Amino acid sequence: MTNLPRETQPDSALEERVVSTLVAAGLVRRRRGWPVWAAAAAAVIVLAFGVTMFRPTHTLAQGKTYVVLLYEDSTYRPAPAGHDAERVAVLARWADSLDTVGKFERAGRLRGPGPLGGLFMIRAADDADAARIAASCPFTQWGGHIDVKRFER
């Protein structure tokens, strides 16, 4: 056998790149204390495991739980190849902003036939508050539409 080294140390930046990719794909969980938007990014980007859930980092505000449904209908413009992560980051920042005021519960990507592509579970004082929060979701800048439903356990 040729006597060449069988191990080569890659650039240390590769480890961070690989970990970030795996977290974004939902294959690795970040250590505790990681910002909730990263967890949201992981949950939203995962396509292979049905609905992927994660927990908020702040105490939930008083109120009721609502589901914000994201529809990728015929008006929806998919991200160009290689730009999914940018959209995920935008949605994740929105989730993060809700989390800081205790209004974010969970998020996930939905698989299966039909245009329903994902959801956010939020905490709102009442229907009007839920509608106001849903209207602030950046999802519709790419087309599609949003629906809000009260969630009863």
Place this chain on the structure above:
Amino acid sequence: MTDELALVERFLRGRGEDAFRALYRAHTPALYALALRLAGGERAEAEDLVQESWVRALTALRTFRAQSALRSWLCGVLVNVHRGRIRADWRIVDAPDVEALADTTGRDDAIDLERAIAALPEGARDVYVLHDVHGYTHREIAELMGIVEGTSKSQLNRARSLLRSSLP
């Protein structure tokens, strides 16, 4: 339970970042060495191969069976990723890059050999790297690459012959 299997079990329990980093640090130097050679010395391509291989590997990690060493299994994943990328890449060369070989000015024999390996045609290079550098058998190579053992052997002979004629 081996340390290796314990690491895998630990990771699968919670898919935690720390457990993954332990796996990454244990096996990535071998994966990267293999990727670098399969990619003809292209660092960026080798890094992409390693990254994609970890994604594939973690997706399928539950299918890993302890009968084979984890490193061999991971290297198999990487070879398959590499093969997939070749099929998707129109820039397949089937002759050694003579200019690249002529440009070999290093004094170190190992560096000369690395450069010569990088200039081999894809198929011959893959087999040579797996067999002569990383110690795979022809049977294992045939399974990994989806070829028959005879093809593996002939590609190895071809690679060795090209290397002999290109090295001083």
